[in-house]
Every structure is written in C-alpha cells, then in structure tokens.
C-alpha cells in the first residue's frame with residue numbers, strides 16, 4: 849500500500865457512498881479523456897529530420913517504412929543505419945564507439961530525437977503541432 853493516495857476523506861456516512869462512486873467514476877472518465885486528449889494532441893510525429901553536424905541533410909515521412917544508410921565524416925567513416933518502421937524511427941546499426949544511438953529506443957513523437965554524438969548525427973521527429981523555435985538540439 850505504499851504510495852497509495854488518499855482519494856477522499858471518509859467523513860461522510862454511507863449515504864454519500866453512491867454519490868462518491870459516481871463522482872469517482874466521472875473524475876476517472878475526465879482523467880481518461882484528458883489523458884487521451886493530451887496523448888493525441890501531443891503532436892504525433894510527421895516526419896524524420898536527419899541532421900549531420902547541425903546541418904539538415906534529409907527529411908523523411910514517418911508514415912513510410914524505409915531504411916536509410918547515413919554516411920558521414922571526413923572520409924565517410926561514419927555509418928548509421930536509420931530505420932523507419934510503423935511510424936517509428938530508430939538506429940539499427942552504427943559504427944560509432946559508444947553505440948548509444950542504437951540503444952536509444954525508437955522515436956515516434958514530435959520532439960523526440962535520437963542522437964549519435966560521435967557522428968554528430970541527430971535524428972529528430974518533427975510534427976505539425978511542434979512548437980516552432982523550441983529546438984532542443986540548438
């Protein structure tokens with residue numbers, strides 16, 4: 849029971865129990881509705897922007913499955929394979945030393961990004977409703 853919240857004080861008698869239950873049900877419904885609203889209004893990702901060294905190099909729609917090999921570095925020594933599948937983008941392969949980009953969980957919502965620091969690669973999900981000027985990677 850640790851962490852259980854005290855939803856209502858039990859000051860009223862049994863007479864109010866029914867009303868309390870209705871109230872609780874309504875509150876639950878409102879909470880569920882607002883969660884859904886928040887969930888869906890939180891900018892479904894529309895496209896995937898690939899930036900290398902701060903420069904935007906490619907934009908792909910998130911709705912189309914594809915696999916893209918991104919080659920970077922002075923001698924094309926950097927390699928990342930970006931996979932877009934089922935509306936999610938992830939890095940499936942990379943030859944960076946840390947491999948963090950491969951371990952990063954797939955991104956699907958606007959504002960989420962996958963970063964490969966050694967390769968100066970940023971894969972960013974952008975959406976219609978994303979705030980302009982709110983660029984966390986800048």
Ligand SMILES: [Zn+2]
Nearest residue numbers: 942944949964
């Ligand atoms: Zn990496």
